[in-house]
Amino acid sequence: AVAQQVLEAGESYGRTTTPTGRSINLEFISANPTGPLHLGHTRWAAVGDALARVLRAAGNAVTNEFYINDRGNQMDKFGASLMARAHGQEVPEDGYHGAYVAELAARVVEDHPGILDLPDDEQLVAFREDGYRLQLKEQRSELEELRTHFDVWFSERSLHDSDAVEKGFALLREQGRLYEQDGALWMRTTDFGDDKDRVLRKSDGALTYFASDTAYYVDKRDRGFDRCIYLLGADHHGYVGRLSAMAACVGDTPGDQIQVLIGQLVKILQDGQELKLSKRAGTIVSLRELIDLVGVDPLRYTLIRYPVDSPLTLDVAEMTRKSNDNPVYYVQYVHARTSSILRGADDLSIAHGLDVFDPSLLEHEREGDLLRALAEYPRVVERAAELQEPHRVARYLEDTASTFHKFYDACRVLPQGDEDATDLHRARLVLVDATRQVVANGLALLGVSAPERM
Numbered sequence: 001a002v003a004q005q006v007l008e009a010g011e012s013y014g015r016t017t018t019p020t021g022r023s024i025n026l027e028f029i030s031a032n033p034t035g036p037l038h039l040g041h042t043r044w045a046a047v048g049d050a051l052a053r054v055l056r057a058a059g060n061a062v063t064n065e066f067y068i069n070d071r072g073n074q075m076d077k078f079g080a081s082l083m084a085r086a087h088g089q090e091v092p093e094d095g096y097h098g099a100y101v102a103e104l105a106a107r108v109v110e111d112h113p114g115i116l117d118l119p120d121d122e123q124l125v126a127f128r129e130d131g132y133r134l135q136l137k138e139q140r141s142e143l144e145e146l147r148t149h150f151d152v153w154f155s156e157r158s159l160h161d162s163d164a165v166e167k168g169f170a171l172l173r174e175q176g177r178l179y180e181q182d183g184a185l186w187m188r189t190t191d192f193g194d195d196k197d198r199v200l201r202k203s204d205g206a207l208t209y210f211a212s213d214t215a216y217y218v219d220k221r222d223r224g225f226d227r228c229i230y231l232l233g234a235d236h237h238g239y240v241g242r243l244s245a246m247a248a249c250v251g252d253t254p255g256d257q258i259q260v261l262i263g264q265l266v267k268i269l270q271d272g273q274e275l276k277l278s279k280r281a282g283t284i285v286s287l288r289e290l291i292d293l294v295g296v297d298p299l300r301y302t303l304i305r306y307p308v309d310s311p312l313t314l315d316v317a318e319m320t321r322k323s324n325d326n327p328v329y330y331v332q333y334v335h336a337r338t339s340s341i342l343r344g345a346d347d348l349s350i351a352h353g354l355d356v357f358d359p360s361l362l363e364h365e366r367e368g369d370l371l372r373a374l375a376e377y378p379r380v381v382e383r384a385a386e387l388q389e390p391h392r393v394a395r396y397l398e399d400t401a402s403t404f405h406k407f408y409d410a411c412r413v414l415p416q417g418d419e420d421a422t423d424l425h426r427a428r429l430v431l432v433d434a435t436r437q438v439v440a441n442g443l444a445l446l447g448v449s450a451p452e453r454m
Contacts (some may be wrong), residue, residue, distance in 0.1 A: 002375045003362075004354055006434035014381045014441050016059040023061045025220050026052050028231035029143075030067035033136040034078040036100055037143070038284040039275075040233050043266050043312070045287070046303040046447070048231050049148040050390035053445045058385030063225070065152040067216065070132060071160060072209075079128025082108060086116060086127065104131050142287050146296055147447040159215045165207065167222075168215040168250070169200070177249040187214070189245035192254075198242060214246050221250075221257070229388070230260045231308075237262055261388060263308040270316045294319050301328035301448045305394035327398055328448065331439065334401040336454040337408070338436035344414055345429050350421040352429035361427040366407040370431060373400045374438050381445065390446065397442045404435050 006013045028048030029041050037045070052062045081095035085105040091097055108130040109115055115126050136153075143150070159165060169185075172178045177188045183203035187210075190197050200211040220228050228247075232239055240262065244254035252258060268275045268285060270293075275285045290299055298319040305327060306312055324330050345352055362371065377396065384392040413428045415421050440450040 001359065002371045003359065003430050003434040004357065006374055006437050007354055007430065010437060011441060011444070013437060014378045014445075015057045016378075016382070018059055019061070020059040022059075022226050023063075023224055024055060025063050025065055025223075025225040025228045026055070026231070027065045027067055027229070030069065031139065032069045032074055033132050033139065034074055034096055035098070035135065036284070036286040036288060037139055038286055039266050039268060039290065042146070042287050042290055042299070043263055043303050043308070044231050044233070045143055045146055045148040046300045047263065047308050047390060049146075050300075050304045050393075050446050051229075051231075051388055053447065054381060054384045054390045054393065055388075057381050057445060060385070063152055064148075064150045065154055065220075066150045068136065068153060068155045071156040071212070075128055075132065076124070078131060079124045082127040082131045083124055104134060107134055142291070145291060146287065146300065154216075156212055156216075159212055159219065160207070164219050165211055165215040168211075168218040171218055171250050172214070175249060175251055187246070187249055189242060189249060192245040192248035194242050194245035198246075210242070210246075213243065214250070217243075217247060217258070218250060221252070226257065228258050230258070232260060232262055234262060234264050259388075261308065264311040266303070266311075267313045268316060269313065275316075297332070297448050298326070298328050301331075301394065301446060304446050305391050305398075307389060307391055327394070329454075331394075331397045331401050331443065332449070332451055333454055334404050335436055335439045335443065335450040336452060338404075338432050338439070339452040341413055341432050342429065342436065348414065348421070350414070350425065350429065352426045352433070354430065356423070356426050357430045358423050358427055359430075361424045362431060364407075364411050366403075366410040367428070367431060370400075370403050370407045370435065373403045374434055377438050377442065393442050393445050397439060400435070400438065400442075407431075 026048060028044045029037070031037055031041055049064065052064050055062045077092070077095050081091045081097075081101050082105040084091050084095070085102045086109050091101060095101075105127070108127055111134075112126060112130055115123060115130075118126060140150075140153070169178065172187060177191070178200075179186050179188065184199050185201040186197045187200055188197055198210045199208050200214065201207055217228060230239075230243065240260045243260050244258060247254050247258040268290070293316060294302075302314055302319050303312075318326065319328075320326075322329055324333070342352075362368070377400075380392055380396040384390055411428055413425065413432055415425055443450045
């Protein structure tokens with residue numbers, strides 16, 4: 001019955017047919033639009049996208065959201081760096097360095113004739129805005145190439161251009177969580193376990209980053225999201241307590257309406273040395289370079305197959321090796337091999353499919369092992385979504401690949417020589433086809449291709 005269920009469901013096997021009714025906002029990467037995406041972003045790009053796919057498979061409505069940090073002093077420093085390079089000058093010490101700054105400045109000048117003749121203050125704004133537009137476009141293009149899609153690109157500026165900040169403050173006042181001291185506006189986050197209360201508006205009237213964070217969370221909830229999941233890097237560990245306290249301050253329950261996941265650092269080795277320097281980006285390894293160096297499938301699969309709360313050291317040679325020692329190759333090869341077997345059956349004109357399937361013939365121990373593995377897939381997807389651990393799907397695929405190879409070694413699927421095809425051959429072909437479908441479905445959840453030939 002398992003093989004039949006798999007083939008009847010096809011691409012939907014493993015996906016729940018009952019929606020949870022939950023609407024989830026999944027925010028990840030959220031990089032500054034002032035430079036290339038780097039290795040740290042790459043881990044979240046792969047894992048965040050896979051998590052979204054797994055959550056959707058479990059019946060949730062999920063919106064992938066990228067928060068664009070396009071406000072603040074770093075944007076002016078970015079503009080000043082581009083402007084300096086365009087004039088052949090050194091970048092300010094606290095500005096942005098790396099060859100990409102000169103490249104971007106040249107593109108701005110090319111796209112904006114006459115920009116160098118503008119007054120300095122206008123020129124700075126023009127470089128900042130044009131550079132921002134080009135850098136963001138590049139980030140979006142690279143992420144799409146990595147098969148990471150965002151439904152919403154949310155500008156921090158839009159929070160401040162609308163009434164979102166004051167709306168957030170009004171909600172906090174209503175909850176009795178604000179007070180003024182020394183001319184500044186504070187939020188009582190210590191009421192909910194934070195190590196100190198947080199300033200929202202400084203004594204000089206300037207809003208803090210935390211004011212933006214609060215307004216942004218309230219805006220998400222106003223847009224109808226039942227749960228807001230944040231995927232943050234290791235350097236944001238302190239945010240867990242303060243974001244949870246902030247959500248509690250506006251009347252929500254941490255762990256229910258808000259969840260913060262922290263990912264650990266990644267190192268990449270090449271020829272035994274850690275990759276740290278980039279020709280283009282200076283002291284970071286960029287996403288563009290990683291895609292060119294490793295390839296999308298190995299990069300995504302390798303980053304996803306480990307729990308994100310553990311530090312990761314990866315080797316370029318191991319990730320790109322075409323052998324069974326490489327997990328992505330090992331799993332993809334099962335899809336290619338099952339596809340090849342099915343093509344072989346077609347070439348021999350062997351009828352196979354559910355209409356000629358006698359499941360009672362699948363009595364071998366290895367057939368039973370494989371059927372039990374295929375039956376486990378929906379539970380693996382459900383558990384991966386519940387625990388927010390997409391690596392469980394990858395590990396399941398590797399175990400199932402091993403189970404398939406043992407089955408194939410022990411059970412002849414295609415007739416040999418002049419041997420006639422039997423109902424047992426046909427039954428095993430259905431089992432092979434079901435395995436192909438499950439592996440394809442699992443790889444799709446990881447955003448990894450399922451090749452028919454390797």
